[in-house]
Amino acid sequence: MDQVPGSPQEPHNAQSGDGLPGCYRHPDRQTGIRCARCEKPICPDCMVSASVGFQCPDCVRGGSGTGHSAHAMAPRTIAGSTIAANPRLVTMILLGINVAIFAAVYFGDRLHSDLVARFDMIGLALDPALGGLVGVADGQWYRLITAVFLHQEIAHIAFNMLSLWWLGPPLEAALGRARYLTLYLLAGLGGSALSYLLAAQNQPSLGASGAIFGLLGATAVLLRRLNYDMKPVLILLGLNLVFTFLWPNIAWQAHVGGLVVGAAVAYGMVHAPRDRRTLVHIGTCVVALLAIIAVVWVRTLQLVG
Template sequence: MDDQVPGSPQEPRNVRGEDGLPGCYRHPGRRTGISCTRCERPICPECMVSASVGFQCPDCVRGGSGTGHAPQATVPRTIAGGTIAADPRLVTKILLGINAAVFIAVLATGASTSPLISHLDMLGRAFDPGSLQLVGVAEGEWYRLLTAVFLHQEIPHIAFNMLSLWWLGPPLEAALGRARFIALYLIAGLGGSALSYLLAAQNQPSLGASGAIFGLLGATAVLLRRMNYDMKPVLILLGLNLVFTFLWPHIAWQAHVGGLVVGAAVAFGMVHAPRDRRTLVQTGTCAVALLAIGAVVWVRTLQLLG
């Protein structure tokens, strides 16, 4: 009898975790409810390749499953239809770098007194003593909705957000693909800024990537649900973060909630889009989210200027 080679078609398929789900044949520690449509081996989101029917494992796509059949899927795809990249952390690293660069610039120009803070933070409408003018999103400075997402003032703040980004980002980037991941991050960040603009005091500034981070947290919950993974760890983490959001002083809870809702909605459209209309549904989901954000900003601007 031939020896059983881990990851081969002859590998036993009845090895299951406490949740009843088998482990991915390439990553045994990752429980999954999805199997390759050709060799039937369990595969996790990172190993999934979209095919004409269902998903295939990388070995079958390359024609290396030992079945002798030609691969049916010529281009490896993620669960959301993105191209599988050699480095599934590239966009995450770039986002980390941008946040770090802006933070260093803030420290180099005066830290809490840096002019970057007053020019880039999320501010609805306020009087600027320096310019003797009204400034803020209501005054046409819409860029603040996005620049505030990359702006941090204190070390604990950026440390928490960047650790969260490094933990949540790579799995989502691998599952969604680079373009969809960056779209998710930016739209969730804008969603957090928009809700802050709508509900917070008009002269209350806010800054930080927390809205985008909460968007990634919501997207992680959606992805795990889509893959039939155990939801308890992410739900516990989400609950703790929400408790922290509402009980800790000086936290812009509006940005957290806005990012969470928008991130979860965008991720749902991405991972549940029908394969034959995937691009249309995903693009439409992002467009609807942006239109909703624009509507919130428009309504609040009319309120402040009315």
């Protein structure tokens, strides 16, 4: 949100030797925290806890007496989105979709359904059950995204959905629903694309792990942007990467691809300048999508060339 004309400005002489500005109300108190709405520097005495980060007293009061419109003063997240009444809605929908598809797979296996064979992530393979060559290289690009919502084992979906429920709501609140959903889908696609590029052409994979690692990377970027303690998320990220490479039968390519894409997209979303937020956000997502398409295109040429 743009700074409201007439509100206190950041003191020009508040910079310390280490570059930290002074609180806009107490210039002698250096701080690394900024208001989540107007981005003025605020000290601990001026912080007001909000659903996302902290706000300054002026933004909490809603600009009383400034004469600005309600739209101009509408609460905004750090990424510039309006603050939703339910910051878990998209996360709940994603969780519901994953569970519903898992139920279809779980009970379908008992009915000899071929849902997994039709929708898992596979580059190119000969599948007699489906009548010949199948996979992304055979034109089935939809597998890049359908595999992100596909699980076959209870432990697999339980771990992914618990992670989604833990990581999702804070990011949804910070980024806004549309940006959060876009990040989730791009991270899932990024994981599928790297699996397609590096995994054996007849090696299938499935699961939301790429998207979950994307949320983990985005969480690290967001905490760094808010100057929060990074140790917990870095420890969690490190442990997950260790398990990724040491645990058998894990598609590490999907984890790494999702992590990279999620962190990159989140960086563009939370570091975009306020006067060009929408342009930077769209540009970041478009570049990420084009990179994914390029990886898939190059790999396809290798497999069918």
